[in-house]
Amino acid sequence: MQVTRTCKAATAMYVCICNALRERDVRRVAPDCGNAAQVYRALNCATRCGRCVPTVRAILVEQPAPHANLDATATQPAAFAIAAE
Numbered sequence: 001m002q003v004t005r006t007c008k009a010a011t012a013m014y015v016c017i018c019n020a021l022r023e024r025d026v027r028r029v030a031p032d033c034g035n036a037a038q039v040y041r042a043l044n045c046a047t048r049c050g051r052c053v054p055t056v057r058a059i060l061v062e063q064p065a066p067h068a069n070l071d072a073t074a075t076q077p078a079a080f081a082i083a084a085e
C-alpha cells in the first residue's frame with residue numbers, strides 16, 4: 001500500500017522568524033510593494049535582525065512588472081484610442 005502525503009511546507013514556510021512572516025504573507029502583499037520596507041509596513045511589522053531581507057527582495061523581484069496584466073496585443077494606450085474616435 002502506497003501512502004501519499006501532501007507537503008504543506010511550501011505554503012507554510014517562514015521567511016521571517018523574528019516577525020513570524022510566512023512566504024505566502026509576503027507574496028500576498030508583494031504586488032503592492034516596491035521594496036522590502038513597504039512589505040514589512042504592509043504586514044504591520046519592521047525588520048529586526050534583517051536576515052530575511054534578501055528573501056523578501058527575491059520575492060519582490062519575482063513579481064510581474066506593474067501593468068504587466070495589460071493587454072499585450074493593444075497597439076495604442078487606451079487614452080489614445082478614445083481620442084482617435
Ligand code: FES
Nearest residue numbers: 016018048049052
Ligand atoms: S528574520 Fe526577519 S527580521 Fe529577523
